[in-house]
Amino acid sequence: MLVRDVTAERLHRRIKKRELFKQFLLNPKQVGTVFPSSPWLVKAMTRAIASGLNPLQIAASPLVLELGAGTGVITQNLLAMGLPPQNLYVVEINPILADELKRLYPTINVIVGDARNLAQILPTELRGSFDFTISSLPLKNFDAEFRSQFIESVFAIMNNNGKVFQYSYFFSNPLKLNDKTVESRAVKQVWLNFPPATVWQYFRAR
Numbered sequence: 001m002l003v004r005d006v007t008a009e010r011l012h013r014r015i016k017k018r019e020l021f022k023q024f025l026l027n028p029k030q031v032g033t034v035f036p037s038s039p040w041l042v043k044a045m046t047r048a049i050a051s052g053l054n055p056l057q058i059a060a061s062p063l064v065l066e067l068g069a070g071t072g073v074i075t076q077n078l079l080a081m082g083l084p085p086q087n088l089y090v091v092e093i094n095p096i097l098a099d100e101l102k103r104l105y106p107t108i109n110v111i112v113g114d115a116r117n118l119a120q121i122l123p124t125e126l127r128g129s130f131d132f133t134i135s136s137l138p139l140k141n142f143d144a145e146f147r148s149q150f151i152e153s154v155f156a157i158m159n160n161n162g163k164v165f166q167y168s169y170f171f172s173n174p175l176k177l178n179d180k181t182v183e184s185r186a187v188k189q190v191w192l193n194f195p196p197a198t199v200w201q202y203f204r205a206r
């Protein structure tokens with residue numbers, strides 16, 4: 001990478017940090033952090049998708065949903081790994097962050113809305129067809145009812161083999177649901193993030 005590219009990248013990251021900080025001050029519970037995900041966390045999240053797919057499959061097929069994209073650092077990595085932009089749907093509840101995502105990535109599908117209403121806000125014909133969901137929602141900031149609505153909303157738009165990934169700070173499972181319909185697996189711990197994070201995968205219990 002050229003020195004100029006590295007400098008531009010740093011500047012870009014600084015601007016993103018400032019915007020996230022501003023939005024955090026306005027709504028700390030919903031935004032959940034003042035720090036964009038670290039490059040290590042971003043890689044852990046996108047690798048979770050890439051494992052099991054060869055580059056040809058990545059370029060050809062998967063339909064990917066990103067929830068709570070924030071500053072778009074994971075979005076950028078998904079595109080960099082070769083995902084066709086038209087296959088990427090991003091749902092972000094904060095209209096300022098969503099506008100910035102639209103400006104930065106004009107060829108992806110950005111939807112301003114609540115991840116608990118996916119069946120209503122995504123195109124009807126895509127219901128039941130997503131291959132991957134990758135979520136940064138600060139689930140620990142919300143109550144059990146929110147978390148239950150969230151995971152049901154996600155499962156409703158996935159296909160039968162769809163995979164759901166979520167990161168959360170520290171090591172406890174953010175989806176502490178009482179019902180036995182959801183199974184969880186810790187996929188990766190990422191120490192090089194502030195705060196340290198864990199990537200979780202969720203399954204519909206069969």
Ligand SMILES: C[S@@+](CC[C@H](N)C(=O)[O-])C[C@H]1O[C@@H](n2cnc3c(N)ncnc32)[C@H](O)[C@@H]1O
Binds near residue numbers: 020035073093114
């Ligand atoms: C922890 S931040 C994401 C940080 C992001 N990974 C980054 O590095 O920039 C959580 C994001 O989830 C969004 N969010 C919170 N609740 C949401 C909801 N119900 N539906 C969609 N997005 C939501 C927030 O606006 C925020 O952008």
